[in-house]
Amino acid sequence: DGGITQSPKYLFRKEGQNVTLSCEQNLNHDAMYWYRQDPGQGLRLIYYSQIVNDFQKGDIAEGYSVSREKKESFPLTVTSAQKNPTAFYLCATRGGPGNEQFFGPGTRLTVL
């Protein structure tokens, strides 16, 4: 079953805690992305990686960190430095004839 998986689906965090969101893909795509979506808004890019062991900051990278040790995996850590972490987090890969992006099911993070 090919695709992108994200876990957990829902995550609750206390203030001051770091949490890590998982993203795994078996599409054999090189490029992977992390977006954040707030209610009624479009997607904003947090980090992206075009190849293993390389990643770049997106538009709103402050308070987040990533790693890309394997082609299949691109975990996102939301650190305590992120002031407003409550949001819907989406992982995507890029491939296909149009170089389009495909999204995982998302993780909804709530800070208590």
Place this chain on the structure above:
Amino acid sequence: QKEVEQNSGPLSVPEGAIASLNCTYSDRGSQSFFWYRQYSGKSPELIMFIYSNGDKEDGRFTAQLNKASQYVSLLIRDSQPSDSATYLCAVRGIYNQGGKLIFGQGTELSVKP
């Protein structure tokens, strides 16, 4: 000015009608344009992409691109209640490193039975 703009809606159409969703973009060098559908609480799913000026049809969906006017639209023919969702326009510019997409805020579509 936002890089990619969409009317937030909601856009309400009766079942069976044509729904027209519009998007404008500011980067004249943009080359690739994408339409995604997002149901409430779910992740976006790709409907179609377009590169060249003109129309591109896929089933009930038609994407229209006018680069001179910096305008891209999505037409949904024979709209169904199941088409009720938020539609996101995304643009990839010539200088967008890493294949980044810039998203509009989305247009909410409601199809009434």
